[in-house]
Amino acid sequence: MLVDDAGVFVTQREEPAMALFHCGFDGDDVMVSHDAMGAIHIPLHGDGERVEVRVWKDKVSAILCPEASAYFRRALDRSVRLVRLPEDATRVANPARAGAGHLVSFADGYPLLLTSKASLADLEARAGREFSMRRFRPNLVVSGLPAWAEDELTSFTVGDVAMRAVKPCERCAITTVDPLTGGRDEEPLRTLASFRKHDGKVRFGVNVVHDEPGELEVGQHIELG
Numbered sequence: 001m002l003v004d005d006a007g008v009f010v011t012q013r014e015e016p017a018m019a020l021f022h023c024g025f026d027g028d029d030v031m032v033s034h035d036a037m038g039a040i041h042i043p044l045h046g047d048g049e050r051v052e053v054r055v056w057k058d059k060v061s062a063i064l065c066p067e068a069s070a071y072f073r074r075a076l077d078r079s080v081r082l083v084r085l086p087e088d089a090t091r092v093a094n095p096a097r098a099g100a101g102h103l104v105s106f107a108d109g110y111p112l113l114l115t116s117k118a119s120l121a122d123l124e125a126r127a128g129r130e131f132s133m134r135r136f137r138p139n140l141v142v143s144g145l146p147a148w149a150e151d152e153l154t155s156f157t158v159g160d161v162a163m164r165a166v167k168p169c170e171r172c173a174i175t176t177v178d179p180l181t182g183g184r185d186e187e188p189l190r191t192l193a194s195f196r197k198h199d200g201k202v203r204f205g206v207n208v209v210h211d212e213p214g215e216l217e218v219g220q221h222i223e224l225g
Contacts (some may be wrong), residue, residue, distance in 0.1 A: 005081075009054065018076070049063070060089055064218070097151075098164075114140040117142070136205055156222055163211065168205075169206055
């Protein structure tokens with residue numbers, strides 16, 4: 001996660017150019033690349049200086065990554081630091097929604113976000129243009145459900161991992177950032193607001209927790225029930 005000098009998380013809400021970073025795994029490293037900066041490898045493990053950081057209202061202990069911080073400062077032309085979550089840090093997902101004992105790292109509030117290809121297709125048809133699913137930053141993308149059927153999900157299984165949908169995902173201005181250019185306009189939030197607004201919030205996708213450990217792979221089937 002990137003934080004400012006006060007330790008507060010930095011996102012595409014205020015830095016849309018963050019969309020231009022590409023991330024992946026290379027063994028035990030995270031590899032980040034940028035067209036103008038080349039690539040950098042960031043170890044996932046090891047000790048380092050501890051700092052306190054803030055995600056929304058949560059204060060969390062984090063490990064500073066000084067070499068990588070310099071890379072991001074140059075790329076964004078502002079003072080930021082990269083931090084990672086140590087193994088002994090604890091941040092809890094909202095127990096009123098998720099139940100007790102569910103952890104989340106630096107994500108907004110829940111460990112998993114599920115979206116549907118059919119729902120994206122319906123949104124595109126209404127807006128009259130295509131959108132990359134990357135705008136919505138899911139880590140579970142499903143096909144085979146009718147559009148917006150994810151709203152009704154409760155308990156389900158992916159592979160051998162039991163999961164629960166615990167909260168609709170309320171969308172913000174990050175969805176208006178084009179992940180290919182870092183540019184911003186009013187879509188898809190404007191079209192979503194015309195038919196997906198509930199209690200003043202615009203919804204796309206659902207937040208999910210898993211009730212047991214397991215492995216996920218592309219192409220696994222979902223068992224509803």
